[in-house]
Amino acid sequence: MARTRTLALVAAAVLTAGAGLTGCGAADMTRQSSPYADAEGSRTVTLSVQSWVGAQADVAVAQYLLEHELGYRVDTVQIDEVPAWDALSQGRVDAIMEDWGHPEQEQRYIDEKGTITRGGDLGVTGHIGWFVPTYFAQQHPDVTDWKNLDKYADRFRTAESGGKGQLMDGSPSYVTNDKALVKNLGLDYQVVFAGSEAAQITQIKQFAKEKKPFLTYWYKPQWLFEKVPMTEVKLPAYKKGCDTDPEKVACAYPHTPLQKFLNARFARDGGDAAAFLKKFRWTTDMQNDVSLMIAEQKLSPQEAAARWVKANRATWRTWLPS
The missing domain is CATH 3.40.190.10 (Periplasmic binding protein-like II)
Incomplete structure (x- = not known):
């Protein structure tokens, strides 16, 4: 996308x-x-x-x-x-x-x-963003501001994220800004690809079943929100042209x-x-x-x-x- x-x-x-x-x-x-x-x-x-x-x-x-x-x-x-x-x-x-x-x-x-x-x-x-499960956002309201994500990096760590917090993406074929965002915002996170939308859904549902915290790239409209309520993390505000250079992106995704x-x-x-x-x-x-x-x-x-x-x-x- x-x-x-x-x-x-x-x-x-x-x-x-x-x-x-x-x-x-x-x-x-x-x-x-x-x-x-x-x-x-x-x-x-x-x-x-x-x-x-x-x-x-x-x-x-x-x-x-x-x-x-x-x-x-x-x-x-x-x-x-x-x-x-x-x-x-x-x-x-x-x-x-x-x-x-x-x-x-x-x-x-x-x-x-x-x-x-x-x-x-x-x-x-359509809108892409970073999301956390609503049950975690209700317990830790400040997680919805990107400036506080590093505070929770250890909570989002997985075996695949190399000691950093995991930001879960879907298919590697999807063109996203996430690696640049993590780098340019100076976040202690690693982008980990689930492999496909289907695999990402499976992982999100498993996290939710176990009430585990997670941070994921996700998008609206998408039916999964009805099954697993998620709350968006506020990234730096989108302004026209802020994503023109894929290496320098440091802003939210547009609507x-x-x-x-x-x-x-x-x-x-x-x-x-x-x-x-x-x-x-x-x-x-x-x-x-x-x-x-x-x-x-x-x-x-x-x-x-x-x-x-x-x-x-x-x-x-x-x-x-x-």
């Missing part, structure tokens, strides 16, 4: 859910392109799906409606955030449903090359309206599918409803999408081309 999150999140449940999204002619975009993307004259659409469950929810609902209401064949492919921009530019995927802000890619592919176009707001505002992006040719020639994806816009609560069904109730993404679609006709009808 850009210099904001990256995205993007039960381990077996979420991994299985992610696999389920790649069912219709699936392809691993890190190794090959989808055979269906940019298929001129055909009613096929290829959507890039990110690894976090919120993005899986976006794609599941879009896929369900494209197939059942508009008669398209939909292919989904899982690919990391930055490589997804290359695939979108080349027409190997048609759309990214949830992007957390990649200004370098926007400048390169939208402003300079013209191979990607903006698809509009998703309707959800980011999440965006959709389309391949430029698909946006122009994609007919009803392109029009639908541009109009797709829902709320944080709606996304979390579907995410919870996937991650906690263990429904497949398509089962969760079908249930949501059945209950929210008034919302999604406005997305269909008139």
Whole structure:
């Protein structure tokens, strides 16, 4: 998730859910392109799906409606955030449903090359931050100010953190500022990657079960807050441009309206599918409803999408081309 999150999140449940999204002619975009993307004259659409469950929810609902209401064949492919921009530019995927802000890619592919176009707001505002469990914050209220984190470094120490406090991150593929923040704020902490959103969720839930303290990189919207209440640690205030140089970042993450992006040719020639994806816009609560069904109730993404679609006709009808 850009210099904001990256995205993007039960381990077996979420991994299985992610696999389920790649069912219709699936392809691993890190190794090959989808055979269906940019298929001129055909009613096929290829959507890039990110690894976090919120993005899986976006794609599941879009896929369900494209197939059942508009008669398209939909292919989904899982690919990391930055490589997804290359695939979108080349027409190997048609759309990214949830992007957390990649200004370098926007400048390169939208402003300079013209191979990607903006698809509009998703309707959800994302925010990354550092969080501690609320039960610990209630016992130690001053932990929510970054200036006091070193006071609690020994409480957050783990076998993996090398004698320092542990700041837990998710996937190494997520582009975060955390290592620079720890260094530039002079904190006695070590960034430790759980490996994936699913692994991070598993670890957070285990800490919470045992009522242990932890400090973690996390993000909103995310369904886990309903299961494990967490309180944000206040970092130095975000100001525009404070995160421009990734080596010098010493400020909080911004609040980011999440965006959709389309391949430029698909946006122009994609007919009803392109029009639908541009109009797709829902709320944080709606996304979390579907995410919870996937991650906690263990429904497949398509089962969760079908249930949501059945209950929210008034919302999604406005997305269909008139």
